[in-house]
Amino acid sequence: MSAPKGTSSRSAAPARVAELRGLLLRANRAYYVDASPIMPDAEFDRLLAELSALEAEHPELDDADSPTHRVGGEPIKGFATKAHSRPMLSIDNTYSEDDLRAWHGRLLKSLGMGDGLFAGGDPPMLLADAKIDGVAVALRYERGRLVQALTRGDGVTGDDITENVRAIRAIPLTLAARPSGAPATPEVLEARGEIYMPLAEFERINAERDAADLEPFMNPRNATAGTLKQLDPKVVAQRRLGFVAHGRGEIDGPHAEGFAGSHSAFLRELKELGIPVSPALSHSTDIGAIVLAIQGFATTRHDCPYATDGMVVRVDDWLLQDQLGVTSKSPRWVIAYKYPAERKTTVLLRVDHQVGKTGKVTPRAVMEPVVLAGTTVQHATLHNYGQVRKKDIRLGDTIEVEKAGEIIPYVVSVVEAKRPKGAQPIQPPSACPICHGPVEIEPPEADTAQGGDPELETARRCVNPECPAQIREKLIWFAGRKQMDIDGLGERTIDAIAAGGIPLASFADVFRLGQHREALLGLERMGEKSVDNLLQGIEQARTRPLGRVLGALGIRHVGASNAKLLAKRFRSLQDLLEAEEAVLNQIEGFGPIRARTVHEYLHSQAGTQTFRELEQVGLTFPNPDYRDQNVAQCSAFTGRKIVLTGSLESFERNDLAEILEGLGAKVTGSVSKHTDLLIAGAAAGSKLTKAQELGIEIWDEAKLLEALPPEHRPQPPAA
Ligand SMILES: [Zn+2]
Incomplete structure (x- = not known):
C-alpha cells in the first residue's frame, strides 16, 4: 500500500533529478558501451518514469540532454543537407x-x-x-x-x-x-x-x-x-x-x-x-x-x-x-x-499465390531445394507482384537466392542467360485465387522499398470479407498463442471443423462451438477429451482483455503493440468505439494513415458487426492498465492526461503524480488541448484559466479524494 509520503519537499527534487539522471546514464553506458547491463529493463523504465514525472512537476529543472528526452521529440518536416567538416570518404x-x-x-x-x-x-x-x-x-x-x-x-x-x-x-x-x-x-x-x-x-x-x-x-x-x-x-x-x-x-x-x-x-x-x-x-x-x-x-x-x-x-x-x-x-x-554473400542459384518451379488474413495476396517462389547459409530452403519470398515485374521473373527461370540479413530467403535476380525458350512471365492473379472475388491493387507509397516507382504496385488484396482463405487465416491468427490463446484451436482443428460443415465463419462462431459438441465429437481425431479441452479453452478466452482482442481481430495496422496503445488510451471498448478519428491520430506512434484505417474499421459494417456479435456471445473486454500489472482494476485515471496545479491539502504534488501514474494516468506539466483533466488545488493560477478556456474537465481536491481508490487516500494525521 502506498500512502502519500508527504515527506518529499521541493528542495529534494533537484537532488533526486540529478541522481536519477546519473543512474540512467550509468545504466545506458553499462548496456551499450561496456555490454554488461547493471539493471533490468523494467527497472530502467521505472526510474525513467520517475524522472519524467519530476521534470513535469519542476519545469525549471528540465534539460534538453535529460534521458527523458530520448523518447523522441516532435515530428520533423525533413532533413536539411549540411557540409561535412572534412570529406567523409568511403572505404575501398x-x-x-x-x-x-x-x-x-x-x-x-x-x-x-x-x-x-x-x-x-x-x-x-x-x-x-x-x-x-x-x-x-x-x-x-x-x-x-x-x-x-x-x-x-x-x-x-x-x-x-x-x-x-x-x-x-x-x-x-x-x-x-x-x-x-x-x-x-x-x-x-x-x-x-x-x-x-x-x-x-x-x-x-x-x-x-x-x-x-x-x-x-x-x-x-x-x-x-x-x-x-x-x-x-x-x-x-x-x-x-x-x-x-x-x-x-x-x-x-x-x-x-x-x-x-x-x-x-x-x-x-x-x-x-x-x-x-x-x-x-x-x-x-x-x-x-x-x-x-x-x-x-x-x-x-x-x-x-x-x-x-x-x-x-x-x-x-x-x-x-x-x-x-x-x-x-x-x-x-x-x-x-x-565476404561474398552466400548466394545460390536454383530453378523456379512455380509460384504460389497465398491469401493472408487481411486479404493480401502474396507470391511465393517454390524452388528446387538448395542449401543456403546452413539450411535447406525451397521457398523464397518474392515480396509482391511489383517486385516480380521489376525483376522480370519467369517460370522455369534459373534464379539467384540469398538470405536477407542471413534470415529470410528471397529471390535476388534472374540468370537471364539460362532462361528456357518461351518462359512465361508470372501473371499476378486478377481475382482472388481462393474465392475468385475481386482484387484491389495498391500503388506504392513514396516511402517504401519500391522507391515510389509509380509503375509498381506494393500489394494486391482480395476485398471479399467473406473470402474463406481470409477467414481461415484470420481464425488461425485469432486463436493463436499471442492473441486469444485458445487451447486446442490450431490450424488443423480449424480445417477439420470447416471440412465437417460446422459453422465457423466468424470470430463469434468460435464461441458458439459449444452448441455443436455432438458434431465436434464426430470429427476425425476429436475424442471426448480433445473436444472438452477445446471447449474449455474457448470458455477461458471470453475474458481476454480488450488489448488482446483488438490485436487478435486482424485489423489492418493493428498488431499487438498498436492494440496495446489503443487499450491504454481508452478506458473501455465503448470509449474506443466513440472516439473521433482526431483522437486516434493523437495517440503516440499512430499517425494519420493508421488513425484513419482503424477509425474506418471500427465504424464499418464489418467492424460494428464483429464487436456486436462478440458481445452477444459473452466477451467482456476487460481493460486493466498495461503499464502496471499490479493495478488490477481500471481506475478513473487510466489512460488520461492529467495536469496538477495549485496547492493541495493532502498531497505533495510529486507524490500525487506518482500515485496517478501508478493508476495508469499520464501526468504532464502544462495544459494543452490534449489534456483530459486538470486537478486544481488552492490558489491555482494560469493553468486553471487556460483549462477553463479550453473547456477541459476540472476537479477540486474533494472530487479527487472521492475518485481515488481508498488505499491511495491520505491517512488522517496521527493524534
Ligand atoms: Zn478471396
Whole structure:
C-alpha cells in the first residue's frame, strides 16, 4: 500500500533529478558501451518514469540532454543537407585476399618499407575489426555535447539527422567527464561510425510489421536506413538501434593537439567518454596474420548479435595514415574485405499465390531445394507482384537466392542467360485465387522499398470479407498463442471443423462451438477429451482483455503493440468505439494513415458487426492498465492526461503524480488541448484559466479524494 509520503519537499527534487539522471546514464553506458547491463529493463523504465514525472512537476529543472528526452521529440518536416567538416570518404573494398595483400604491398612501398634490400623501419601495425552492416554517420560533439549528426550522403554533404540520433540510446548526448589529471577532451570532437539494428530487434520489428500487415524490411541495414529516415523521432526511439564508432572526423580547439595519435588510442578515448566503439578483433604487423583472422571471422561472425559483411583493415598510426593520404575516393590506409554473400542459384518451379488474413495476396517462389547459409530452403519470398515485374521473373527461370540479413530467403535476380525458350512471365492473379472475388491493387507509397516507382504496385488484396482463405487465416491468427490463446484451436482443428460443415465463419462462431459438441465429437481425431479441452479453452478466452482482442481481430495496422496503445488510451471498448478519428491520430506512434484505417474499421459494417456479435456471445473486454500489472482494476485515471496545479491539502504534488501514474494516468506539466483533466488545488493560477478556456474537465481536491481508490487516500494525521 502506498500512502502519500508527504515527506518529499521541493528542495529534494533537484537532488533526486540529478541522481536519477546519473543512474540512467550509468545504466545506458553499462548496456551499450561496456555490454554488461547493471539493471533490468523494467527497472530502467521505472526510474525513467520517475524522472519524467519530476521534470513535469519542476519545469525549471528540465534539460534538453535529460534521458527523458530520448523518447523522441516532435515530428520533423525533413532533413536539411549540411557540409561535412572534412570529406567523409568511403572505404575501398575487395572480395579477394590477393587484393588485400597487394594493398599491403603498395602501402609498404609508399612508406619506404618494402621487402627490398634498402627497406627500412618496422612495418606498420595493422588493425582489423568487424565491418558492421549499418548506416554510416558522423557525430559532432562540441564542448562535450552532441550538436550534430550527419549521414555520409555524397561524402561532402550529408543529411542532418540529429533529432533522430538524439533518440538513440546507444549514442551519448553528453560525453562523460574526464577523471582529474587525464588529458582534457578536445573542444570539437567528431566520431564517425555505424548505426545498426541488432538482429534480435530486426526480427522483432519484422514480426510486428507482419502482424500489422506491413511489408517486412529486407535486411537490418535497410531497416536501419528506413528508421533513420523517419520524420517522427518517436519511432526511432522505439527501435533499439546500436552504434559503434570506427573513425575520426574533425578534432579541433584547445587540447586537440596530441589527442590520441593512433586509431587504437582514439577508440580507447571514445570508450572512456561513453561512446561505443568497434574494437579490433586482430592486430598484427603481418598481413598473413590478418588474413588468417579474416578467414576465422568468416564463421564466428554468424554468432554476432548484429549483421556483418566483412572486416576492415587499417593502419593504426595517425602519422602514417596522414603520410599515406587519400585518393579522390577513399583513404589509402584502410581497406574493407567483404565476404561474398552466400548466394545460390536454383530453378523456379512455380509460384504460389497465398491469401493472408487481411486479404493480401502474396507470391511465393517454390524452388528446387538448395542449401543456403546452413539450411535447406525451397521457398523464397518474392515480396509482391511489383517486385516480380521489376525483376522480370519467369517460370522455369534459373534464379539467384540469398538470405536477407542471413534470415529470410528471397529471390535476388534472374540468370537471364539460362532462361528456357518461351518462359512465361508470372501473371499476378486478377481475382482472388481462393474465392475468385475481386482484387484491389495498391500503388506504392513514396516511402517504401519500391522507391515510389509509380509503375509498381506494393500489394494486391482480395476485398471479399467473406473470402474463406481470409477467414481461415484470420481464425488461425485469432486463436493463436499471442492473441486469444485458445487451447486446442490450431490450424488443423480449424480445417477439420470447416471440412465437417460446422459453422465457423466468424470470430463469434468460435464461441458458439459449444452448441455443436455432438458434431465436434464426430470429427476425425476429436475424442471426448480433445473436444472438452477445446471447449474449455474457448470458455477461458471470453475474458481476454480488450488489448488482446483488438490485436487478435486482424485489423489492418493493428498488431499487438498498436492494440496495446489503443487499450491504454481508452478506458473501455465503448470509449474506443466513440472516439473521433482526431483522437486516434493523437495517440503516440499512430499517425494519420493508421488513425484513419482503424477509425474506418471500427465504424464499418464489418467492424460494428464483429464487436456486436462478440458481445452477444459473452466477451467482456476487460481493460486493466498495461503499464502496471499490479493495478488490477481500471481506475478513473487510466489512460488520461492529467495536469496538477495549485496547492493541495493532502498531497505533495510529486507524490500525487506518482500515485496517478501508478493508476495508469499520464501526468504532464502544462495544459494543452490534449489534456483530459486538470486537478486544481488552492490558489491555482494560469493553468486553471487556460483549462477553463479550453473547456477541459476540472476537479477540486474533494472530487479527487472521492475518485481515488481508498488505499491511495491520505491517512488522517496521527493524534
Ligand atoms: Zn478471396
